[in-house]
Amino acid sequence: xxxxxxxxxxxxxxxxxxxxxxxxxxxxxxxxxxxxxxxxxxxxxxxxxxxxxxxxxxxxxxxxxxxxxxxxxxxxxxxxxxxxxxxxxxxxxxxxxxxxxxxxxxxxxxxxxxxxxxxxxxxxxxxxxxxxxxxxxxxxxxxxxxxxxxxxxxxxxxxxxxxxxxxxxxxxxxxxxxxxxxxxxxxxxxxxxxxxxxxxxxxxxxxxxxxxxxxxxxxxxxxxxxxxxxxxxxxxxxxxxxxxxxxxxxxxxxxxxxxxxxxxxxxxxxxxxxxxxxxxxxxxxxxxxxxxxxxxxxxxxxxxxxxxxxxxxxxxxxxxxxxxxxxxxxxxxxxxxxxxxxxxxxxxxxxxxxxxxxxxxxxxxxxxxxxxxxxxxxxxxxxxxxxxxxxxxxxxxxxxxxxxxxxxxxxxxxxxxxxxxxxxxxxxxxxxxxxxxxxxxxxxxxxxxxxxxxxxxxxxxxxxxxxxxxxxxxxxxxxxxxxxxxxxxxxxxxxxxxxxxxxxxxxxxxxxxxxxxxxxx
Numbered sequence: 475x476x477x478x479x480x481x482x483x484x485x486x487x488x489x490x491x492x493x494x495x496x497x498x499x500x501x502x503x504x505x506x507x508x509x510x511x512x513x514x515x516x517x518x519x520x521x522x523x524x525x526x527x528x529x530x531x532x533x534x535x536x537x538x539x540x541x542x543x544x545x546x547x548x549x550x551x552x553x554x555x556x557x558x559x560x561x562x563x564x565x566x567x568x569x570x571x572x573x574x575x576x577x578x579x580x581x582x583x584x585x586x587x588x589x590x591x592x593x594x595x596x597x598x599x600x601x602x603x604x605x606x607x608x609x610x611x612x613x614x615x616x617x618x619x620x621x622x623x624x625x626x627x628x629x630x631x632x633x634x635x636x637x638x639x640x641x642x643x644x645x646x647x648x649x650x651x652x653x654x655x656x657x658x659x660x661x662x663x664x665x666x667x668x669x670x671x672x673x674x675x676x677x678x679x680x681x682x683x684x685x686x687x688x689x690x691x692x693x694x695x696x697x698x699x700x701x702x703x704x705x706x707x708x709x710x711x712x713x714x715x716x717x718x719x720x721x722x723x724x725x726x727x728x729x730x731x732x733x734x735x736x737x738x739x740x741x742x743x744x745x746x747x748x749x750x751x752x753x754x755x756x757x758x759x760x761x762x763x764x765x766x767x768x769x770x771x772x773x774x775x776x777x778x779x780x781x782x783x784x785x786x787x788x789x790x791x792x793x794x795x796x797x798x799x800x801x802x803x804x805x806x807x808x809x810x811x812x813x814x815x816x817x818x819x820x821x822x823x824x825x826x827x828x829x830x831x832x833x834x835x836x837x838x839x840x841x842x843x844x845x846x847x848x849x850x851x852x853x854x855x856x857x858x859x860x861x862x863x864x865x866x867x868x869x870x871x872x873x874x875x876x877x878x879x880x881x882x883x884x885x886x887x888x889x890x891x892x893x894x895x896x897x898x899x900x901x902x903x904x905x906x907x908x909x910x911x912x913x914x915x916x917x918x919x920x921x922x923x924x925x926x927x928x929x930x931x932x933x934x935x936x937x938x939x940x941x942x943x944x945x946x947x948x949x950x951x952x953x954x955x956x957x958x959x960x961x962x963x964x965x966x967x968x969x970x971x972x973x974x975x976x977x978x979x980x981x982x983x984x985x986x987x988x989x990x991x992x993x994x995x
Contacts, residue, residue: 515698516973520993522702524982525716525725527847529709531683532879536666537657538609538616541878542844543729544709546654547985548680551688551705553657553671554590556603557648558986559896563978565648569603569658569672570636579643579933584636590695592660593676600630605661607651618655620910621903624930643931649897653904654985674700674989683709683875701973701992711874713847720745720966726993727971729981731964732847733791739966749793750963752978753803753894753901756789756846758839758856758956762917764886766837770952771830776837777816778823779860782958789852790961797957800946801892801901804960805978808898810943813950823863834864840888841869844877846961849889856958883914890914891961893980898942899930906949915954922948970995 528543537553540546558568567573571587590598610622627639644650659671668677674696675688686707694700708725710716713732720728721742731739731747740747760767760776767773782796795804798816802809827835841853850871857867872881872888881888895901904910907926908918922945929941949955963981967974973991977984983991 514972514994516701516992517994518701518703518992520702520995521704521706522727522971522988522991522993523706523708523725524988525708525710525719525728526982527709527711527713527716527728527730528844529683529711530875530878532876533682534666535669535680537606537655537659538614538618540654541617543981543985544683544707546980547729547982547988548686548688548707549654549657549669550673550985551675551707551988552593552669552673552677553659554673555652555654556584556607556656556658557652559649559652559979559984561975561977561983563896565652565896569598570648570651573648575645575647579645579647579931580640582638582640582647583631584638586634586636587695588634590672591693592672593670593691594660596660598658598672599661600633600636601661603636603658604628604630605663606658607656610655615911616655617912618653618904620907620912621650621653621655621900623909624650642927643933644899645933646897646899646930649895649900652896653900675705678704685709696989699989702988705988711844713843717966720968723968727965727967727974727982727987729965730847731966733789733793733961733964734848736791736793736964744969746967746969746974748963748965748967748974748976750976750978750981751795751803751805752963752980753801753806753892753960754963754980755797755801755803755892755894755957755960756849756852757890757892757914758853758958759882759888759890759915760954760956761886762915762954766830766832766835767886767954769830771826772832772835773954774951775823775826775830775835775863775865776860777956778819778826779863779865780856780956780958781818781859782816783818784859785852785855786959788855789848790959793964794959794961797959798946798950799953799955799957800949801894801905801955801957802898802942802946803894806898808939808942810946813943813947816950818859820863823860823865827864834866836866836868837887838868838870840872840881840885842872842874842877842881842889844872844874845889846891853889883912883916894978896979898945899926902926902942902945902949903930906953917949917952917954919948919952 526544533545556570560566570584572585575582610616610618678687680686689704716728719725841850843849853869932938
């Protein structure tokens with residue numbers, strides 16, 4: 475991997491990786507079995523069956539509109555990204571083979587990987603990469619529009635090189651381009667019902683929100699990958715049904731294991747539990763443009779009205795960490811460790827209600843286990859605690875199917891989750907920058923927007939850390955998200971599946987499990 479930005483980016487990356495690895499090591503409880511280093515060399519053959527929660531009949535394989543676990547996993551089966559985040563949280567080359575930044579990190583040159591072909595036999599070209607990046611720029615519906623907005627120019631230098639110019643410098647650009655929306659398709663491609671990519675598997679069948687089947691790409695360019703003959707994805711949103719499918723052997727692996735059943739599943743000699751600490755966090759979202767959440771005193775009352783430790787122990791069974799109403803995990807080197815931890819404080823909640831001119835507060839919370847396993851139960855725990863602060867939370871139980879289209883970013887108060895991102899800038903940009911299409915609290919703060927851009931361009935890591943700490947403080951004290959807890963990623967995998975490792979980005983090895991594992995019956 476090329477060293478660039480005069481070594482500063484590499485130093486930052488090494489720091490990020492070591493910090494994440496250290497954090498993950500400290501947070502993994504003993505007794506959880508993961509993949510073993512002595513797993514044999516990859517074997518070819520077999521059909522890998524995955525039971526995945528996080529799918530809907532409204533899903534699409536359009537990279538601009540990937541919103542949940544099932545379509546993200548399916549997309550990575552068919553398409554490759556520009557840059558990959560590895561198990562150590564490092565940005566490593568994928569279809570972009572290497573890169574170099576000019577001083578100031580506003581101009582970058584990327585080198586295209588050679589010898590890669592699409593499923594239809596067409597060789598990968600720089601035109602394909604430019605087209606795929608431009609899907610997220612300008613007048614677009616892409617969820618990555620705000621992230622891509624910093625790219626002011628993407629142009630061809632030669633048949634093997636692309637130049638990218640940024641509005642402001644960004645030492646983390648390779649991490650930005652690792653976003654799962656930046657998947658590559660042929661120049662001009664538009665048939666999202668049947669994507670053609672360069673990925674490990676080739677499209678066979680796809681029934682959104684139900685099931686799909688993809689077969690091995692016989693000319694896949696990565697060594698020791700695409701080992702199984704086919705992958706079958708079965709969408710199982712109900713956690714009990716997903717667990718039963720795993721226990722009965724109907725599937726080889728499930729994601730989003732119910733925190734309440736982890737200890738039970740650990741007892742099975744036929745299963746391994748893969749646990750990864752990362753940036754996954756669970757949120758209660760207040761729409762800052764809708765009353766009563768336009769008043770920050772109301773938002774603060776709801777933040778003081780949640781019992782975080784109780785939620786962590788009851789909803790997550792301790793498999794995670796306490797949250798402080800901002801999205802940066804303690805494993806991130808820019809985590810604001812000096813920011814005072816908000817605790818359950820009914821008196822402070824009542825104080826802020828009075829500041830808002832209220833004696834009590836009644837709100838409706840839209841809740842669904844689409845957000846995470848046990849989310850509806852977590853809402854009930856929140857409701858009980860908040861009652862002591864003069865807050866009445868009525869729970870409106872929403873169906874999982876269609877939740878992300880009909881409820882998320884539409885209901886005034888609802889539940890959600892974020893999978894985290896490899897850098898603080900990415901997480902804050904996509905979820906809190908005022909111009910982001912996925913700013914799911916509709917929160918706008920001019921100081922935040924200004925400082926976010928400043929920090930992004932800085933190469934001085936000390937100054938950058940100071941700004942990121944302040945940004946976390948702004949989100950925590952003024953933002954519209956109640957973030958009581960971070961949850962570890964938990965997958966259950968058959969011992970027949972080899973090559974599985976923990977990963978700080980998402981369940982199922984950063985949503986790339988199908989590409990990397992093999993079966994040993």
